[in-house]
Amino acid sequence: MAEAPRLRTVDEHLAVVLDGIGSIDPIELTLLDAQGLLLAENVVTDVALPGFDNAAMDGYAVRAIDVRDASEANPVVLPVVGDIAAGAKSRSGMGPGLSMRIMTGAPIPAGADAVVPLEVTDAGVAKVAVHRPVRSGECVRRAGEDLPVGAGALGAGAALGPQQLALLAAIGRDRVLVRPRPRVLVISTGTELIDVGRKPAFGEVTDSNSYLLSAAARDAGADVRRYGIVPDDHSQLLDVLESQLLRADMLITTGGVSVGAFDVVKQALSELGTVDFVNVAMNPGKPQGFGHLTPSGSGQNVPIFCLPGNPVSALVSFEAFVRPAVRKLLGKRNLQRATVQAVALETIPSRSGRREFRRGVLHREATGGYSVSLVGGSGSHLIASMAAANCLLVIDEEVTEVVAGSRVTVIPLLLANR
Ligand code: AMP
Numbered sequence: 001m002a003e004a005p006r007l008r009t010v011d012e013h014l015a016v017v018l019d020g021i022g023s024i025d026p027i028e029l030t031l032l033d034a035q036g037l038l039l040a041e042n043v044v045t046d047v048a049l050p051g052f053d054n055a056a057m058d059g060y061a062v063r064a065i066d067v068r069d070a071s072e073a074n075p076v077v078l079p080v081v082g083d084i085a086a087g088a089k090s091r092s093g094m095g096p097g098l099s100m101r102i103m104t105g106a107p108i109p110a111g112a113d114a115v116v117p118l119e120v121t122d123a124g125v126a127k128v129a130v131h132r133p134v135r136s137g138e139c140v141r142r143a144g145e146d147l148p149v150g151a152g153a154l155g156a157g158a159a160l161g162p163q164q165l166a167l168l169a170a171i172g173r174d175r176v177l178v179r180p181r182p183r184v185l186v187i188s189t190g191t192e193l194i195d196v197g198r199k200p201a202f203g204e205v206t207d208s209n210s211y212l213l214s215a216a217a218r219d220a221g222a223d224v225r226r227y228g229i230v231p232d233d234h235s236q237l238l239d240v241l242e243s244q245l246l247r248a249d250m251l252i253t254t255g256g257v258s259v260g261a262f263d264v265v266k267q268a269l270s271e272l273g274t275v276d277f278v279n280v281a282m283n284p285g286k287p288q289g290f291g292h293l294t295p296s297g298s299g300q301n302v303p304i305f306c307l308p309g310n311p312v313s314a315l316v317s318f319e320a321f322v323r324p325a326v327r328k329l330l331g332k333r334n335l336q337r338a339t340v341q342a343v344a345l346e347t348i349p350s351r352s353g354r355r356e357f358r359r360g361v362l363h364r365e366a367t368g369g370y371s372v373s374l375v376g377g378s379g380s381h382l383i384a385s386m387a388a389a390n391c392l393l394v395i396d397e398e399v400t401e402v403v404a405g406s407r408v409t410v411i412p413l414l415l416a417n418r
């Protein structure tokens, strides 16, 4: 009997996948549309931050030298020659020995070099008693002290969160060049499938994978379109792929990749591009398809993942291979989810030579560490227990048993909350 071919390891398959993922041309977006994306340009400011010298507190603009002898017992009294509010359109000026009432953010008048905070004065209107000296520059925000004209504000590759968007707005940029969200198309294949909302007749199965994978891809940062269901029919699948391909940066199908008489995915794909179907040393998720489709005349190569149809297999496959690919398209450097070490609350047998992904519930112990228990059996059709899980346990290829009380690697399935 011929020896079974060596399976591709998870790491080997991931390397093949990532090698086959290119990049998408940057696009210009308005600030809030750019949230969560990576900057694709070096942004240099052509304005200073702050734009002009202004008051850091409500108080009185003075020359520091005029109040150097002020004290609680012997306040210095200065005439108040005007009021400056935030939004003052022109710069006022004042002579030596005088003062002006000034609001936080208002421009410092020419002739003044400090602001006396309201609290150390008698809050006078026509004249003001100052109860302590101030340093030159005290309570003054200098033009350009935050960012001078011509300085680099943000570099290419910067992640655009709330603070970075605020900075871009502050320097007058309302649009920026970013790495776009990849457009991901999700297709469920299977003649047994029906759309949610219909009552299944005997033998029919409601399509949950297209929701699972659309939500997962969106969570990973993609711009998702859920195409829905295509039956196990070679020409229908071919039609759908051909018509949808031009509008996608990545395709995900589920179903029809295992060895079975009705598996038409492989056949349809072979007419549109090159997709390799391989067995990966993992459980669940052993059969994996990955390759590229080439829309006719476009010269483009659209990566496609053909994931197994069992919901748990689809989720595990997504986490192992598709999420890192989406993140690579986004330009992210860190492609993997963070893992934690948790104490296994039960003994878990595992098959040697396979990387096992088990669903679990991760608990935070009062001591600060984590513990984890399994949820659901090993069946990859168990949707309810998949919904009860908040993490995946990762049991390495060479491990045959995780003994209760020992540590195991866990991937918390945290929502990105984008
Ligand atoms: P397949 O990979 O097509 O052989 O499907 C394996 C199992 O997953 C079968 O029991 C299918 O009915 C089920 N399945 C396939 N696609 C889906 C889907 N989109 N939603 C829910 N279950 C599915």
Ligand code: MG
Pocket: 189, 190, 191, 255, 256, 309
């Ligand atoms: Mg099927």
